[in-house]
Amino acid sequence: MIDAIPSSTTATRSIALMYHAIGGPGSPDAAQDPHYTVEASRFATQLDALVRVAGGATSARDWLAAPSRAVVLTFDDGHASNHALAWPMLAERGLRADFFVNPGKVGEAGLASWAQLREMAAGGMSIQSHGWNHRYFTELDDRALREDLLRSRLAIEDHVGTAVTLLxxxxGRMRAELPAVARECGYTHVLGSExxxxxxxASTRALPRMSVTAALDAATLERWIAGRGIARARLRYGVLGFAKRALGDRRYERLRGRLLGQGDVAR
Structure with a gap:
């Protein structure tokens, strides 16, 4: 199925890619989910494709300030490989990205430290909020959610020294009202997983992202950049979303972990 992007809006429409850990020398096994861990050599090939096909890649922070056809790069969880491997490869190509971190987990085994995050921010990277400690927002009542969003934003701003505007x-667990609640807590945009x-x-709904898994090939990536294959990805996301709602988050994670041979992996 082909999802054509209207030519009149191509200049201000693009896609956002969602990465997690990068695998390879210097990448600790701790805090990795193998399903979402992209090997360094494959990641380098993907970055080169973005430069060749899309003219480059940037952070959501910068793209929202000046929308273009450049692909948006984001990383969730703050894995140590984001500093050790992803950042140097991005910097080598003059690219930028957002790194969504959990302040309550920064510096834990396998995760980047505050000093490393400050170094990345000084190098032009965008350090943003992934919630306080990776607890699903759907598990929090309204008061706890607001406390989580505020605590996370303020902690990152205090430790890194740059503004946190993205969540x-x-x-990807969220209720429909999250963008409105986030704005009340000082954020401008929410980036989801759909x-x-x-x-x-668009500013009143969660911005979409395409999930990058370990198996993503160059041909599929280039189709996404061209606006093709997105409907198929949305269909798969809808099926998985139904399973999560039917089973509940924790039962779904246990089943997913058994199917992938990883135990109980939260994702």
Whole structure:
């Protein structure tokens, strides 16, 4: 199925990619989910494709300030490989990205430290909020959610020294009102996990992201950049969403972990 992007809006519409850990020398096994861990050599090939096909890649922070056809790059969880491997490869190509971190977990085994995050921010990277400690927002009542969003934003701003305006809900778990609640807590945009095309005019709903797994091939990536194959990704996301709602988050995670041979992996 082909999802054509109207030519009149191509200049301000793009896609956002959602990465997690990067595998390879210097990448600790701790805090990795193998299903979402992209090997360094494959990641380098993907970055080169973005430069060749899309003209480059940037952070959501910068794209929202000046929408373009550049692909948006984001990373969730703050894995140590984001500093050790992803950042140097991005910097080598003059690219930028957002890194969504959990302040309550920064510096734990396998995760980047505050010093590393400050170094990345000084190098032009965007450090943003992934919630306080990766607890699913759907598990929090309204008061606890607001406390989580405020605590996370303020902690990152205090430790890194840059403004935090973007929020990515852990596991993509969110209720429909999250963008409105996030704005009340000082954020401007929420980036979700539902596949789709970015639209610079959208501000009242979660912005879509395409999930990058370990098996993503270059041909599929280039189709996404061209606006093709997105409907198929949305269909798969809808099926998985139904399973999560039917089973509940924790039962779904246990089943997913057994199927992938990883135990109980939260995602």
């Amino acid at each position: 990515a809900p852990p596991g 596949p789709g095309v970015l639209d610079g005019a």
